[in-house]
Amino acid sequence: MTKLVTLTIDGMQVSVPEGTLVVDAAKKIGIEIPVFCYHPKMEPVGMCRMCLVEIGRPVIDRSTGQPVLEDDGSPKIQFSPNLETACTTPVGAGMVVLGATEKARSGREDIIEFLLTSHPLDCPICDKGGECPLQNLTIKYGSGQSRYLYDEKKHFVKHVSLGELIFLDRERCIQCGRCVRFQSEIVDDPVIGFFHRGRALEIVTYSNPGFDSYFSGNTTDICPVGALTTADFRFGARPWELNKAASICNHCPVGCNLTMNVRREAASGGDWVVKRVMPRQNESVNEIWVCDKGRFGYHFAASSSNDQTSFKRLSQPLVRKNAGSDHPGELVPASWDEALSVVSERFAEAGDGLLALAGGRLANEDLFNLKQLTTTLGGEAVLYTHMAGGELTTQLGIQPGSDIGTMGQGDAILVVACDLMEEAPIWWLRVKQAAERGSQLIILNSRSTKLDQAAAFVLRYPFGAETSAVLAMLNALSEKRLRLPEAVQVLERDPTLQAAAEVFSGANNALIMYGSDCIGLTESQALAQACANLLDATGHVGRPNNGLLGVWPRANDQGAWELGFQTQTKLEDALGAAAALYIVAADPAGDDPTYLGQSGFGGKAFVVVQDLYLTQTARLADVVLPAQSWIERDGSFTSGERRAQRFYPVIPPRTAPVSRAESPSTNKAPLLIAGDEVMESPLPDFAITAMITLRIDSEARITASSAARVFNQMAETVPAFSDQTYLELAQVHEQWPIVGRDDLYYGGTSYENTGGLGMQLALNTSDTPSTTRLAGTTVEFIRMPKLGQIAFPIARLYDRGKTLMPSQLLHERIGEPYIVLNVNDAEMLRIQDGDVVHMTVANREPDSPDRVTTGQTVVVQARLDQELPERVVLVPRSFGIPIDKPTPVEIRRTE
Amino acid sequence: MLAEKYTTEIQTILAKYPPEERRAAVMPLLYLVQRDQLYVDRHSMSEIAEILGISTTEVASVVGFYSLYYDQPGGKYRIQVCTDLPCALRGAEQFMEQLCQRLGIKPGETTSDGLFTVEPVMCLASCDKAPMFQVQSGGGLAYYEDQTVENALALIEQLRTEAASKGSAKRKDEYE
Amino acid sequence: MSKYPAGENNSYILLRQRAIPDLDNLDIYRQHGGFTVLEKAITSMKPDEVIEVVKGSGLRGRGGAGFPTGLKWSFIDKDNWPHYVVANADESEPGTFKDREIMEGNPYQFLEGIAICAYAIQSSAAYIYLRGEFWQISANLDRHIEALGVAGLLGDNLFGSDYSLHIYTHLGAGAYICGEETALLESMGGKLGQPRLRPPFPPSFGLFGKPTVVNNVETLTNVPPIVERGAEWYRTMGTEKSSGPKIFSLSGRVSRPGNYELPLGTTFRELIYEHGGGIPNGRSIKAIMAAGASSALIVANDEALDTPMDYESVPALGAQLGSASVIVIDDSISIPWLINKTTHFFKHESCGKCTPCREGTYWMMHLTDRIANANATQEDVALLHAVASQIRGKCLCALGEFSIEPVLSGIERFKADFDTAVSETNNN
Numbered sequence A: 001m002t003k004l005v006t007l008t009i010d011g012m013q014v015s016v017p018e019g020t021l022v023v024d025a026a027k028k029i030g031i032e033i034p035v036f037c038y039h040p041k042m043e044p045v046g047m048c049r050m051c052l053v054e055i056g057r058p059v060i061d062r063s064t065g066q067p068v069l070e071d072d073g074s075p076k077i078q079f080s081p082n083l084e085t086a087c088t089t090p091v092g093a094g095m096v097v098l099g100a101t102e103k104a105r106s107g108r109e110d111i112i113e114f115l116l117t118s119h120p121l122d123c124p125i126c127d128k129g130g131e132c133p134l135q136n137l138t139i140k141y142g143s144g145q146s147r148y149l150y151d152e153k154k155h156f157v158k159h160v161s162l163g164e165l166i167f168l169d170r171e172r173c174i175q176c177g178r179c180v181r182f183q184s185e186i187v188d189d190p191v192i193g194f195f196h197r198g199r200a201l202e203i204v205t206y207s208n209p210g211f212d213s214y215f216s217g218n219t220t221d222i223c224p225v226g227a228l229t230t231a232d233f234r235f236g237a238r239p240w241e242l243n244k245a246a247s248i249c250n251h252c253p254v255g256c257n258l259t260m261n262v263r264r265e266a267a268s269g270g271d272w273v274v275k276r277v278m279p280r281q282n283e284s285v286n287e288i289w290v291c292d293k294g295r296f297g298y299h300f301a302a303s304s305s306n307d308q309t310s311f312k313r314l315s316q317p318l319v320r321k322n323a324g325s326d327h328p329g330e331l332v333p334a335s336w337d338e339a340l341s342v343v344s345e346r347f348a349e350a351g352d353g354l355l356a357l358a359g360g361r362l363a364n365e366d367l368f369n370l371k372q373l374t375t376t377l378g379g380e381a382v383l384y385t386h387m388a389g390g391e392l393t394t395q396l397g398i399q400p401g402s403d404i405g406t407m408g409q410g411d412a413i414l415v416v417a418c419d420l421m422e423e424a425p426i427w428w429l430r431v432k433q434a435a436e437r438g439s440q441l442i443i444l445n446s447r448s449t450k451l452d453q454a455a456a457f458v459l460r461y462p463f464g465a466e467t468s469a470v471l472a473m474l475n476a477l478s479e480k481r482l483r484l485p486e487a488v489q490v491l492e493r494d495p496t497l498q499a500a501a502e503v504f505s506g507a508n509n510a511l512i513m514y515g516s517d518c519i520g521l522t523e524s525q526a527l528a529q530a531c532a533n534l535l536d537a538t539g540h541v542g543r544p545n546n547g548l549l550g551v552w553p554r555a556n557d558q559g560a561w562e563l564g565f566q567t568q569t570k571l572e573d574a575l576g577a578a579a580a581l582y583i584v585a586a587d588p589a590g591d592d593p594t595y596l597g598q599s600g601f602g603g604k605a606f607v608v609v610q611d612l613y614l615t616q617t618a619r620l621a622d623v624v625l626p627a628q629s630w631i632e633r634d635g636s637f638t639s640g641e642r643r644a645q646r647f648y649p650v651i652p653p654r655t656a657p658v659s660r661a662e663s664p665s666t667n668k669a670p671l672l673i674a675g676d677e678v679m680e681s682p683l684p685d686f687a688i689t690a691m692i693t694l695r696i697d698s699e700a701r702i703t704a705s706s707a708a709r710v711f712n713q714m715a716e717t718v719p720a721f722s723d724q725t726y727l728e729l730a731q732v733h734e735q736w737p738i739v740g741r742d743d744l745y746y747g748g749t750s751y752e753n754t755g756g757l758g759m760q761l762a763l764n765t766s767d768t769p770s771t772t773r774l775a776g777t778t779v780e781f782i783r784m785p786k787l788g789q790i791a792f793p794i795a796r797l798y799d800r801g802k803t804l805m806p807s808q809l810l811h812e813r814i815g816e817p818y819i820v821l822n823v824n825d826a827e828m829l830r831i832q833d834g835d836v837v838h839m840t841v842a843n844r845e846p847d848s849p850d851r852v853t854t855g856q857t858v859v860v861q862a863r864l865d866q867e868l869p870e871r872v873v874l875v876p877r878s879f880g881i882p883i884d885k886p887t888p889v890e891i892r893r894t895e
Numbered sequence B: 001m002l003a004e005k006y007t008t009e010i011q012t013i014l015a016k017y018p019p020e021e022r023r024a025a026v027m028p029l030l031y032l033v034q035r036d037q038l039y040v041d042r043h044s045m046s047e048i049a050e051i052l053g054i055s056t057t058e059v060a061s062v063v064g065f066y067s068l069y070y071d072q073p074g075g076k077y078r079i080q081v082c083t084d085l086p087c088a089l090r091g092a093e094q095f096m097e098q099l100c101q102r103l104g105i106k107p108g109e110t111t112s113d114g115l116f117t118v119e120p121v122m123c124l125a126s127c128d129k130a131p132m133f134q135v136q137s138g139g140g141l142a143y144y145e146d147q148t149v150e151n152a153l154a155l156i157e158q159l160r161t162e163a164a165s166k167g168s169a170k171r172k173d174e175y176e
Numbered sequence C: 001m002s003k004y005p006a007g008e009n010n011s012y013i014l015l016r017q018r019a020i021p022d023l024d025n026l027d028i029y030r031q032h033g034g035f036t037v038l039e040k041a042i043t044s045m046k047p048d049e050v051i052e053v054v055k056g057s058g059l060r061g062r063g064g065a066g067f068p069t070g071l072k073w074s075f076i077d078k079d080n081w082p083h084y085v086v087a088n089a090d091e092s093e094p095g096t097f098k099d100r101e102i103m104e105g106n107p108y109q110f111l112e113g114i115a116i117c118a119y120a121i122q123s124s125a126a127y128i129y130l131r132g133e134f135w136q137i138s139a140n141l142d143r144h145i146e147a148l149g150v151a152g153l154l155g156d157n158l159f160g161s162d163y164s165l166h167i168y169t170h171l172g173a174g175a176y177i178c179g180e181e182t183a184l185l186e187s188m189g190g191k192l193g194q195p196r197l198r199p200p201f202p203p204s205f206g207l208f209g210k211p212t213v214v215n216n217v218e219t220l221t222n223v224p225p226i227v228e229r230g231a232e233w234y235r236t237m238g239t240e241k242s243s244g245p246k247i248f249s250l251s252g253r254v255s256r257p258g259n260y261e262l263p264l265g266t267t268f269r270e271l272i273y274e275h276g277g278g279i280p281n282g283r284s285i286k287a288i289m290a291a292g293a294s295s296a297l298i299v300a301n302d303e304a305l306d307t308p309m310d311y312e313s314v315p316a317l318g319a320q321l322g323s324a325s326v327i328v329i330d331d332s333i334s335i336p337w338l339i340n341k342t343t344h345f346f347k348h349e350s351c352g353k354c355t356p357c358r359e360g361t362y363w364m365m366h367l368t369d370r371i372a373n374a375n376a377t378q379e380d381v382a383l384l385h386a387v388a389s390q391i392r393g394k395c396l397c398a399l400g401e402f403s404i405e406p407v408l409s410g411i412e413r414f415k416a417d418f419d420t421a422v423s424e425t426n427n428n
């Protein structure tokens, strides 16, 4: 237990842990000490001098060591002659802090006046107007009048871009250094800095490309003035015109808590539109930060049905009609009633021949209902992903009470086959911070990643040997040694590995985070198994802050695993064999045409696609059902840390108005009715699935009525959710630091959490942990071909995925499709850095990696890398290059 | 380019500091560049950043903060006259004014041949020997104390002749 | 016979080159007893004994603050290693030019002082941080350090002990604030020269975050004589609380400006009139700045002139001794002009880290520009006083506090000059 220190602030007594700063102690009891440079997430620097207070300390008698008493018996307090900065002064026992005295007040007024000698009076055109700490504190503490001559103020070109995402107004900057410190201290990416000195200090970037950091948007939240603004929101709206709604980021498994700001706009035909995305505090998940993908990658959901882009949202069901023997017919708009009838009939016919293929972006409720449907019919529920092992995370994963933010001294984190910065940036941050607090970070990977810098142990294995590398750690700890392939024996003998294994084994708490860096479905299954064995062998299971964590490609993959979805290693075969396909939130045909198989999966099967857009896959479907995006409805996602979290409707569903008279719908179909108009509109996935199921079996225990009811039904039947209710997910408790109330000056503009902190799932103990399957077996290892190259898929935060491309703002960061080659290979192939090359992907016959049969060819840019081993080609996922597991390829120079 | 051209110098500089505190070498490395090309361009900042394992922006910040580093080319010789209080009490301001007048430039400007920039600077710790100035060039930095305008002009003439005889192409050899 | 004579005038203890030609030659320095003190310390004294001697001497830091040197050394954190010594050779206070003369003329005594200090705190690496303009001095010091290495007086296993020491030079690049010790340490770390929060102080968190002693060049140059002749001897010079010799940098309107090595406690009058030769051109003295541009202006009346220059007496005049850079102002100088010079200096040198200094020095500069250029009113003078008062006591480091000293004292003690400046406005 940390020692508590009691002091008095403005007459109020408070006891806080030793080492607490006066400014924080005051905040805890609701006393405001204004700050600009201080930020509760960063080390104090005492620069702005706004937090001046009078501080008195008890006088101690040197000879006795006892406090000297006044005549009335109270301790004698001595005040220092100068005001002191509350942000740099730790509390002391018996300290007396006065923040409301005339002296303190005038000190602040002085500082405000100094700040305003440089600051322009452009609040009316400033994006920060309305939520500006300087504006607020000036009104509260300023004198209302400056004695400084206006024409002596500094003048600069108003807006300079620090990169495509962030703009700087140098006149407005008050040199508090929060942004610079955030970039260096918090995210270790010091690409912005101060230039010049004194009053000429300005923020610059000399990095190339400029302010190109995955966390750059956060600097606009903590900037206490309108100096830093996002290119996205700049001139977009005034804060007071905006409504807000709590949401969860849908881009990665971290599950960052968000608040979306919306308003109705004439430009969008009076529709509600999302104006910006802000972080919402959840100290156990994302603290008060989000990455730029989460902040700027929201445009896809909102792209309205009358958008003339390729991302036009579906607004009505489509049913294929007029098909003949020689032509496929066409998809024509239909009523929900008609579409659902067709679908339910054909699904019923298919029976256990139904294959439901679900994307990991779906909510828990959607997945649960999908699973209900397949159970009803005896079909198969498959998760569309390239990463397996999730059933192990449900048994040996992390459990309630876990929080990476509490890990430190004595704990260990092993990160394997994962590029955390690219796959889940906020986890990168959290793991790095755990390492800074003293956790031993061990990294196993075939290539270097940004996280290496924070690690205590960095171990490299040959490409394709990730599982063996984990088993080598296990070998280091046990008598019974598994025989490992030759290629990893060097690693096995490495004393660093031995040391790392011992540290891991001896750690109080230990986590393993595994990803899918350079591997696919089969490999990740084996890897997860090996990780599970290591955790089990070292006793790091079944306790908070211990266990296996999958760094999934999608936001709710974990939810799918919890609900019993499985993967399919031979997906193209399964698709070809099914009698009916229900493809929800997945676009296999768009991702990789080979999924269509020889005949094309639309050939034999009856295909239903449920999505936001008319995807490649949807174009081949027999029925297309329009779904609501997650920001148009409510529901819950389960994060990779097994935390179920609720999201709320942010904007109303997109609708295509049809007058009641013309409506093809009957009363049976659910309709949204607005005045005299009947809306044929997208519906929540769970509702559509439930309606289909109910048409097949009216007795089925499935509900379409609300996400809440689906969730509660799920809690009744799925053990992992059994401790939860939908309502409880919305519960909050006070978090530290306090942000988002009246105190924008303190933590910045990230939002207070009132929508729920979520709840972590219980471990699934009904199945016995499957941790022995690997024992005794020799381990598969990807052999390098004698000829040609092997392409290994890697993750890039900014990919060309459908959910990111509508965010035009990020296009420059996303860039064109590329591959990375070893320099020697490139030389042999006469390829230079930046050349456009042809890459031919082998057909999906991976059994014999030496044989390259000609498959699809893509034209991409080549980048060269010295560190890559020969024959290894790195290919970013979701860039339109159909590689999601190690795959033989042939590369040719484009003549 | 920097790394190849000055391999031994860089090694000598780095050896002064503990290996894990390599960043401390940023100032000496900037001087190395500046001696070579009289100012620090962006490319050299990146090179230094790479050598030290820090960001280019961090190197640039250092360039920006300290007044002896230049991120813009100036005259080949920077004649920096101390006009701070103690020197001013001994006529330094008049000295600089007259010198500039004779050179046909204003303080802060560079002579038309691009050779001499004359500028006022803060105290140079030579207060008892005013008027005085320092000359910064690729050759380093030298003090000239107890100056008169005539003295100073003579020195300028001498530097001008030297510069002409060596020719700008050979400038870099001068310092090796 | 000691190499350091007793402390009468003209028998130099610090500026010994003035008595001994070519003292910057190692052989000559050794002929005059050089490095025997270091040898004595390393071979026959415990580190703590050295600290005790320095403590006993009453030596106070010559960099400006006058902090007891031995005490500072004894604060070094012995639970955190390695330790460093950093010699502060930034010497940028306008009017200060003493360290430069030491390093040019008597470099080996300075280096020997560093070495003794390093031994006392068991540091095996010491750095000399020189202002960038001391480029030539730094190059010379490098040569001297090399010569010491060759002579076996620096490097590994000195005098057969297991104590090793290396000394390195490091050049700053034109920033007065880097004389402030924590800004200096930041600067040495390759960062902007902005002061750190204190505490922690350098003896617990210094260079590269390690325990460090930062001492001024002159301070360290005092160390060899103290260790050789003992604390008692040292205390025979100067006053009770300000012992030892001090180099006074005399500049401004005096006949013979320059450095004068005199005991602490020498009066202003003696320095200015006896040594400095008085005020030239038949002018009379008007004001004195005792600590360079950072000084309050002392009205140069008889009482002031007869005040001893030591760390206690000068404050009694409402000023500071600082680094003892005495700038003499004669009656032809207008104080508004003078404070315009100093505010320009501080505005130029403000590091920008804290608000009052960053904005306040700029504001003061604007106001003094107007006043000095006869373009101001009484309100501007009042405002200048208000702005300076508004800066007081709110800055992160002493630079900002220094900047207001000449301004406040100027307005308060030389009001007539401001009245004149303002009245000129009214006339045009």
Ligand SMILES: Cc1cc2nc3c(=O)[nH]c(=O)nc-3n(C[C@H](O)[C@H](O)[C@H](O)COP(=O)(O)O)c2cc1C
Pocket: C060, C061, C062, C063, C064, C065, C066, C067, C069, C088, C089, C090, C091, C092, C093, C176, C177, C178, C179, C180, C181, C182, C214, C215, C216, C217, C219, C220, C397, C398, C399
């Ligand atoms: C703005 C400012 C400038 C300073 N400049 C110098 C300087 O140039 N040289 C110096 O030795 N000390 C300077 N100091 C004092 C140092 O911070 C520090 O007190 C000194 O180096 C300690 O050494 P000493 O105890 O030997 O005096 C300066 C202090 C401040 C606040």
Ligand code: SF4
Pocket: C177, C194, C195, C349, C350, C351, C352, C353, C354, C355, C357, C358, C395, C396, C397, C398, C399, C400, C401
């Ligand atoms: S007072 Fe403030 S701005 Fe001025 S030099 Fe010190 S820290 Fe920098």
Ligand code: FES
Pocket: A034, A035, A036, A037, A038, A045, A046, A047, A048, A049, A050, A051, A052, A085, A086, A087, A088
């Ligand atoms: S100095 Fe305390 S908040 Fe800035």
